[in-house]
Amino acid sequence: MSQATRILLALIAGLVIGIAAASASADWALAATKITQPIGSAWLHGLQMVIVPLIVGLLVTGVGATADAARAGRIAGRSVVMFVILLWSATLMSALLVPMLLKLWPLPTAWAEALRTSLSRAAAPAGTVPNLGAFFDTVVPTNVVTAAAADAFLPLTVFAITFAFAITRLPPEPRALLTGFFQAIVDTMLVIITWVLKLAPIGIFALAYGVGAQTGAAAFGALLHYIVTVSAIGLVVLLAAYPVAAIFGRVGILRFARAVAPAQAVAISTQSSLASLPAMLKASAELGAPATSAGITLPIAVAIFRATSPAMNLAVALYVAHLLGMPIGPGALAAGVATAAITTMGSVSLPGTISFFASVAPVAVAMGVPIEALGLLVAVETIPDLFRTVGNVTMDVAVTISVARADGGAAEPEAEIVT
Template sequence: MPFWVQIVAGLVLGVVFGYLARQFEIAWLSTTLETIGKTFVGLLKLAVAPLVFFAILVSITNLRQVNNAARLAGRTLLWFMITSLIAVAIGLLLGLFTNPGSGTGLTPADGKKPEGSGSWLDFLTGIIPTDVITPFQELEVLQIVFMAVVAGIAALALGEKAQPILTLSSSVLELLQKALWWVILLAPIGTIGLIGKAVSQYGWDLLGPYATFTIDIYVGCALVLFGVYPLLLATVAKVNPIQFFKGAWPAIQLAFVSRSSVGTMPVTQRVTERLGVPKEYASFAVPFGATTKMDGCAAIYPALAAIFIAQIFDVQLGVKEYLLIAFVSVVGSAATAGLTGATVMLTLTLSTLGLPLEGVGLLLAIDPILDMIRTATNVAGQALVPVLVSAREKILDLDAYNSASSSPLDDSYAAAPAKQPVTV
């Protein structure tokens, strides 16, 4: 059975079981669904810390095989910013036209201040860890990225002396990807638990006051996913957008279910390579994208959420505030860290705008429903940018791109031999 059919079946069964659990108050079914979903997400998160570290360490050292690697990395980051700006602009326009916070019946008293929040000081000082153990224990992804970047640059500076460490790192990375692949195969079962839990706990009661906001998020992500991305592929990369979605679909659908960009990262890298992006470059661009490229969670969502919360608390936003939202979306997206949820990014945006952090509490209940489409958009963008840059730099394998399909992936990519150095 095709993987996407299994996912859809999981979605349907999750809705059915969740509805039954809520409608007939079946406690054991609700508990079972919650346990299945929590276990699946826990298995994904189990590999996140070492996966991020070794993926980025290996990706930086792999850039040795790419001529003009600095230019390639620079253009990747540039396209990260360009697409984020487009996404946040769409979110702001939707919010201005639809007024998602008006007529909801919600009041400031319905909000609750989150236990933790993000600030620019925390963001800047939190990049550098105080020790090497805590970031892995507490899953501080940004600090893990920092340590991996430093280790990768140090390995490049050492040259041949660092080769034993690099060989070990590559082996550990393949081992982690293999183990995570087994977890990914459980995604249809995890889908039943995650969707079932959401339906059993919240039902359809939330769709009333949050209807406009929810529709805005899904419409905004759809405009970026099926409007902006195909336009960029057709005009910038000059390739067939349909082929992109055929090749990237396994990663997009897994992201929708798992709600984790980092958990989806091995699949994203494989589909990116299957789309003709050189493995050496993909192994750099995708891990960095999985931790910093968040068009759904860090661009569309905070833009709409800021407008929603401002309207609930009766705070007027002006041009300066809208520009600040765009700035935070581009610069602060790394704070989202590719994990389930975008609360840190939202609190960072609200604190920058001077909006009450209690507004976060208004959105926590509806967040699981919104996070699915946000993460799918994130992952699609993480695969898109390497294709754009590769096409512009004339290193995209067009034969591979045009023959990409949505068939299930196997794990042969992890063991694929490295290609010859890529010339840019």
């Protein structure tokens, strides 16, 4: 049984037992949360303790990976430029679309209030993000250690980004030394996250029991609402790959759809961009990208470019804020957009639950959004993760064709060229 399956079963069992206990005896069910809630909170604290070093490490390695790839040559440089443009465009799209979607299709008030009450006991402040009035006064930290200790993640993010760009200006030897040091920090934090997630079925069961006991069946409806909302953002990014291929790759949309379909099938069955690489290479070749171009762009794409990740990571953070009734001001939204777009470039390709916490938690914390709800949302990540993987694979092929076209390497029959 996979870890994702165990976590999902723990979620369902916790909710069902909590609902059943509340139906049998509401007082007894709520009294039991005095035991289950501290267990769930302790598990969440194990995840929260790695957030500060993980954010700094991902920002530094993300900027470093982008700079190193851009130095690798003409094709690599063009690929990275297009990656960055698409990542930031997708993230900004998410920042605009998610609030609109939640306004048009909000979580029912009764469900939101019930979940908010049940999660509030496990909540821990995720940090203070200044409003727009205090933005310019606090955005640059006077003491980075104090900012980290106070969980002031917006100024900490600004410092980490500035520090990361400064590292790229160093000579190769010290640059490699510092980048390797922060990569080691990221890898170490991921090991700790792996350890903590081995206890995820216990922690999630404890949290889910409290939610089920206090909210009843509303929890299932809220989780479905979350799945649809976040998956919709991944679907938008996936569909955007088709016009990207048509406009910049000069490939007919139907032809692109036929060529990329086998790679999408592999992505669905494996939920891995890396496993889809051979199929992506074949699709790119069928669409006219030379092996010399695709052989550079696609490996870089699999390593550092995940088109759907920043948009969907930001969507998760915005959804949690909506769930908890937290207003997100311009300063918090700017911190979330920057963190989502940049940390994606430095995140490693990990499956399931590990990548969910490693990529979403820094965004949520940078925005000042508590992460206790992530303990429940990770259990249903399997469905949004399908949209993540298929969207990434589709956009990887679209970018590969576009870079090949810009390099003069992709040639389609005249009838297939989109004008």
